[in-house]
Amino acid sequence: MASIALRNALKRSLSGRLAPCLGIRLRELPQTKGCCRSTERSNSTARKAVQEAAKIPRERNRNFSIIAHVDHGKSTLCDRLLQTCGVLPPNAPDQFLDGLEVERARGITVKAQTCSLLVTSETDGQNYLLNLIDTPGHVDFSYEVSRSLQACQGAVLLCDAVQGIQAQTVSTFHQAFEADLEVLCAISKVDLEHAQKEEVKRQLSVLTGVATEQVVEVSGKTGTGVQDLLQAIIQRVPPPPGSSTLPFKALLFDAKYDSRRGMVLYVAVQDGELKKGSKIFCSYSRRTHLATDIGFLYPDLSSTETIQSGQIGFVVVGAKDIRSFRVGETVFAEGGEKTGEPFPGFRPAQPMVYAGIFPEAVGDGEKLETAMQRLLLTDASVEAKRDISPVLGAGFRCGFLGLLHLDVFRQRLTSEYGVDVLATNPTVPYRLTLANGKEVVVEHAGDFPSPPQMPPKEVQEPLVTATIVCPRELTSNVQQLCVERRGEELSVEPLDNSGERVMMTWRLPLAEVITDFFDRLQALSHGFASFDYQPAGYQKVDLVKVLVRLNGDDVDALSFFALRDRASEVSRRYLERLQNLIPAQLFDIAIQAVVGGKVVAKVRIKPLRRDVVAQKILSHGHSGDPSRKAKLLERQKEGKRRLREISKVQVPPEAFVAMVKM
Incomplete structure (x- = not known):
């Protein structure tokens, strides 16, 4: 009764103008009583499943x-x-594991997400604990994929039955292969009319070596083949290594605040067990923490x-200093660090693009620092200083x-x-060999040596190996684009029997890729090409720093990199x-681009000009002698020349921001 009365009171309070403003339709308010019962039932079911999952031995665990x-x-x-x-009800929202606002807004996966599943084997009738890690697909989040694979023993390589193998299909397979995982192949969207199931199976077989009859057909829309995929994971993915008798030891593969x-x-627990209320030791900070809560997702x-x-699973510690933890470190039970060997950790991410992050509001500096510290913990691939x-x-x-x-x-x-922030124009890291033989890495033009400093002996730029998959008839267009971007073709291979789709491999300068290449x-390619790239070392480049001058004054904040011939x-x-x-001012503004002391380009902003003829007409009723007009203009010109000598160009902050930000 109390719930019904509360609901009726809420109806009355939201009547009139308030409800339309809030976008609430009163007739769709759920019945509180039934909702509570449904929630209680689901919570009870989840608790029972989690308690059962906790008892399953390591031999019946599958991490993929x-x-x-x-x-x-x-x-x-x-x-x-x-x-x-x-785990989820049938009416659960789509992309449930994509919990970040940016993931739902863009329709992409940014963070790897974890969830535990209980599955009954059709072979022996026993329950198995499957730990799923959903990974991003875009090349920019490949570090998330590599971290997640370190906590797994198997990987499901999924391929669209309509589009077939794409550039990142090849890239992600190689990541799983290098991690020594058991790779299961599956083709998705098999319910679509234009699905080419047999052809895509053959492509996957050629890429991975998996027999075509072992490729599982699934449909995320209809649920076709999902049970077959679960059973294949149970049968083919090996159990995780480790021992239940050794002291607790686990790999920290992700964290959040x-x-x-x-x-x-x-x-990801390798050895032993951890109880709620126990103390853990973190190998990076060398600190001990109390495990206030533990469990599964x-x-x-x-x-x-x-x-x-x-x-x-997860471990909750009451620590507030997020800098005390590092993704990839080893978590021991208290005292276990004395006898246990830590994991080698993750290979550090190699930044490909550098940019400045600054607060839009001057007073948000501390707020930005706090946000950066928390976000950097969840995204270990970002390098920041x-x-x-x-x-x-x-x-x-x-x-x-x-x-x-x-x-x-x-x-x-x-x-x-x-925190509202702006990002500066992205740059790539260049390797410089200075005149004294010292090697340095320069990320933005302000650090590049310029007169009177000696120019560097050698400059090297980063390269990438790009994989491009596109229709055969568009190959020439793609090749022309890559040549314009200073690329070198490495290989061209057909992807199917008919040769309708080809996979091209090019070596390209990273600076040419991060602009508008994609x-x-x-x-x-009319949207039919896919693109992926991996670091491929450095090569020598004739790079110069372009310095901007305003009326003879150097403005280093506006300097930038350019190839000498361009x-x-x-x-x-x-x-x-x-x-x-x-904006125009009362005097001429000369803007010059200078390379090594030589002007390579210049423009001029004309001064604001007073109409002396109009003033003459207003004061005397006529324009007067033309020579008088010329004399007045000449006097004005002389005054502007003297003003230019004693004045500095006032560049508004908006102009600086517009030039340096993305």
Whole structure:
């Protein structure tokens, strides 16, 4: 009765103008009583499942990831797996594991997500604990994939039955192969009319060596083949290594900060078991923490009394200092570090793109620092150090794995932590050999030696090996684009029997890739090409620093890199853009682009001019002698020349920001 009365009171309070403003339709309010019962039943079922999962021995554990190209149905398949195993109700929202706001807004997976599943084997009738790690598909989040694979023994390589193998299908397979995982092949979207199931099976067989009859057909939309995939995982993925008799030892493969609980550590347990209330030792900080809560993700944090060898779960510690933890470190039971050997850890991520992150509001400096510390813990692939810009103030210089990675990181700072930030134009790291023989890495033009300093002996730029998959008839367009971007062709291979699709491999300078290469590729291929790249070392390049001068004064904050043979062309476009941003003043403004002391491009902003003829007419009723007009203009010109000598160009902050930000 109280619930019904409360609901009626809520109806009355929301009547009139308030309800339409809030976007609430009163007739759709759920019945509180039934809702509570349903929630209680689901919570009770989850608790029973988690308690049963905690008792399953290591031999019946299976840890696996799903890897795929972007938009090949990975997140939809994860939804069906969770619903088939009873973790989610049939009416659960799509992309359930994609919990970040930026993931739902963009429709992509950014963070690897974990969930435990209980599955009954059709062979022996026993329950198995399957620990699923859903991974991102975009190349910019490949570090998330590599970290997740370290906690698994198997991987499901998913491929779209309509599109076939794409560039990142090849890349993610090689990652799983290098991690020595058991690879299961599956084709998705088999319910679609244009699905080419046999052809795609053959492609996967050629790529992975898996027999075509072992490729599982699944549909994330209809649920077809999901049970077959679960049984294949049980049969073919080996149990995790480890021993239940040794002291507790686990790999920290992910972490997040919870404002109410503290640090939540996601761990893959190799040896022993951990009980709630026990103390753990972290190998990186060399500190001891109390495990206030432990358990599984089912799919939310579900507590248990213990987690043991072979399982993937979470450990909550009350620590507030997020810098005390590092993804990839080893977690021991207290005292276990004295006899146990830590894991080798993860290979550090190699930043491909550098950019500055600065707060839009001057007073948000401390807020940005706090947000950066928390976000950096959840994204170990970002490299960050403090930086001060004469234009934008105090901020951070960050290294990212790509432009999408940079854009998502910036959006997460705004959506998750409420900090409005701007990012500077991205650059790549160059290796410089200075005149004294010392080697340094330069990330932005302000650090590049310029007169009176001696120029560097040698400059090297980073390269990438790009894999491009496209229709055969578009090959020439793609080749022309790669040649324009200073690329070197390595190979061209057909992907199917008819030769309708080809896979090209090119070596390209990274600086040419991070600009608009992917947009141009999609335009030339009408959206049919896929693209992936991996680091491929460095090569020598004739690079120069272009310095911007305003009326003879150097403005180092606006300097940039350019190839020597393209410096004039690039500088001219840059100055024309700057010319439109700086307002006209009472004197001439000369803007020059200088390379090694030589002007390679220049533009001029004309001064504001007073109409002396109009003033003459107003005062005397006529324009007077033309020679008088010329004399007045000449006197004005002389005054403006003297003003230019004693004045400095006033560049508005908006112009600086527009030139340096993305």
